[in-house]
Amino acid sequence: MRLLNILVLGALILAASFVYKIKFDSTLQAERVAKLRGELRRERDAIAILRAEWARLDTPGRVQRLADRHLALQKIKSTQFDKLDQLPERPPAIRPTPGNDPVGALLSPVPDTTGSALSAARR
Amino acid sequence: MTTMRGPSKQSENGWQRALRSLLYGHNVDRNVKAQARLWLAILVFTGIFFVIALRLVMFATVSEGHGDRRSITQDAVATARPDIVDRNGEILAIDVKTPSLFAEPRKIIDVDEAIELLTAVLPDLDANEVRERLSSKRGFVWLKREITPSQQLEIHRLGIPGVGFLTENKRVYPNGPVVSHEIGHVNIDNQGIAGIEKWLDGQGLAALHMAGLATDPLQRPVKLAVDLRVQYALRYELINAREKYKAKASAGLITDVNTGEIIAIVSVPDFDPNNPREANDPNHLNRLTTGVYEMGSTFKALTLAMALDSGRVSLSSSFDARLPLRYGKFEIHDFHAQKRVLSVPEIFTYSSNIGTARMALALGVDYHKAFLKKLGQLDRLRTELPESAEPLVPKHWGELNTVTIAFGHGLSVAPLQAVMGISALVNGGTMIPPTFLKRDQAEAEKLAKRVIKPETSEKMRYLMRLNVEKGTATRADVPGYFVGGKTGTSDKVVGGRYSKTKVLTSFTAILPADKPRYLLLIMIDEPQGLPETHGFSTSGWNAVPVGAQVIERVAPLLDMPPRFDLPRADQMLLVSAKDTR
DSSP states (O other): OHHHHHHHHHHHHHHHHHHHHHHHHHHHHHHHHHHHHHHHHHHHHHHHHHHHHHHHHTOHHHHHHHHHHHOOOOOOOGGGOOOGGGSOOOOOOOOOOTTOOHHHHHHOSSOOOSOHHHHHHHO | OHHHHHHHHHHHHHHHHHHHHHHHGGGSOHHHHHHHHHHHHHHHHHHHHHHHHHHHHHHHHHHHHHHHHHHHHHHHHSOOOOOEEOTTOOEEEEEEEEEEEEEOGGGOSOHHHHHHHHHHHOTTSOHHHHHHHHHSOOSOEEEESSOOHHHHHHHHHHTOTTEEEEEEEEEEOTTGGGGHHHHOOBOTTSOBOSHHHHHHIIIIIHHHHHHTOOOGGGOOOEEBSOOHHHHHHHHHHHHHHHHHTTOSEEEEEEEETTTOBEEEEEEESOOOTTSGGGGGOGGGSOTTTTOOEEOGGGGHHHHHHHHHHHSSOOTTOEEEOSSOEEETTEEEOOTTOOOSEEEHHHHHHTTOHHHHHHHHHHHOHHHHHHHHHHTTOSSOOOOSSSOOOOOBOOSSOOHHHHHHHHTTOSOEEOHHHHHHHHHHHHTTSEEOOOBSBOOOHHHHHHHOEEOSOHHHHHHHHHHHHHHHHHSTTGGGOOTTSOOEEEEEEEEEEETTEEEEEEEEEEEEEEESTTSOOEEEEEEEESOOOOGGGTTOOSGGGTHHHHHHHHHHHHTTTTTOOOOSOOOOHHHHHHHHHHHHO
8 A cells, every 4th residue: 555655655646746847848938939029010110111211212113213313314205215026136156166276276286185275266 | 417417318207297286276286386397497497408508509609619709800900902914013002900999988997097097109199089079978989090009008018998900901012102092092900992992883793892801811802904114104204294395284194006005194283192182182083084075186097097998099199288178267377388289198296287178078977977986086994993084076077177177176075085096096907905904915806996007097197297307296206116296285275265375285106116015105295395405395395205215215115126127107008018918
């Protein structure tokens, strides 16, 4: 009977300490959640302020004032637009064919095997 | 616990005995009575301990939620509103958190000291008012809303008991007055009191606030149809125009004729929504939605469309404009009098009052009235904006009214309403209610209502283009954009009579005229004649050049490439006829 009592007492203490540990952990977790939530809110508020600031700096009125002060740009006329397909074709890239390169041959009488002349021409 | 449970089970028996002993008193054995009382005490205490234990369990489980609830109340004070963005996502209105200073008068120990310290940090605080508030017996008073973080820090350092801060949402409009009339503004409690802000509250936001649920993460930004860049350009040109022509006011509107979206709406003078006090000035009202005006010759477009749509008048019909039209004691004159018989296109390009009046008379009063009703010119136009104006319709609509209304006098409508009507004339003949919110083509088609035949719409486009090529609006012919348009100059009513000098000029432009996408309205209230306009103050000299400037500036923003392979107005009908075949 006494043994049983001691066992039960031991189990009680164990259970109590276990529950206490869980409770303690959960409190810690809850505190962390609250802290993170607060941080999130602060960050969101900060983002809102930054966005408002950006919108204020980006407002067309301010951009125009700055452009008027610092740039010598003029208003665009409708005649200055053109369509993309109206653009002339890009001129074909000049690529010296190896072997048949008179200028290259003049520059380097010794046959160039490293291809440096080619890359120089491309550049 | 175990020791308690044993006796409580026996108390089934003992309880009755105890009852008896308590009831019967004196003649019961003393020992039995004492035992019964003991059992009763044990029972009561067991109950009390049980309740305490239960409460403890409740505290343990609920305490975590307790902190959350506090933060929710804090958010509820700071009533959040959704962001408002333009059609490209540019921010028009946004909430920013700011601290506000409050006090709990009952907790303040020394009122005088508190006031002295607070006014040192906040010099604009009214000491007498604060004293009055702090001396009251209320639990909570605001001292100053929206203070800066540095002020908050200073006050915090003062360490006055009974003074605290709450974080509140402050509405910020980064673009200032640019989109003022459309967005409206909010009061200090962040409740919308005008424009889209008020509309938002009507959409259930107010109810959310009441429930304390309007927190930031719940709210999606509201996307409007307005294009900030276009709006800015239009406003800039209108402010310049108002200064140049020394006008009382100027207003402008750009709408997408195929969806009814309002891309830009400006009425100058306007106000800065960050400073709502300016909004109360009646001179700052939005003339396009809350004002009603006699639109003048702009209305002739409606009359001509009616005549052409009836089938009884064709483009080759002609009307006698040799003599002024006499009606009773009234005489209708032409401003650009030709004194000959005019064809329908000529009536439009010379803006002949006599011609349009005869046209409307030929169709009759009832037909005229029904047509204007169909185009929504006789009823109040409701949009998202809470502000709207009822058109001034004559009570007894006789032939004389039809004569004058045919050329835009005697019926006052909100300019936005006229824009809706004219959009319907050029977009292929369907009327689409205007909106300030973003809307796509499919949605617009669901709302669209056919009002005139597509062929009539083609003819109207032709007439509008012709008017720019060789009519009253030649100054609007921006190369490459194929502008069409109609001018309007109406005499203003001053003291019940039409003034000879005070006019309201307007210009309605469509672009491109062969297949309109946008409609632009420019309105100038009481422009003055200038030396470079040869002293004229009619629409062609002020509203039209302003319109041309706006078009040149805005068309690239609206994704409209200039074209230089365009037909002349005369060829438009042929081309479109071929297309339809």
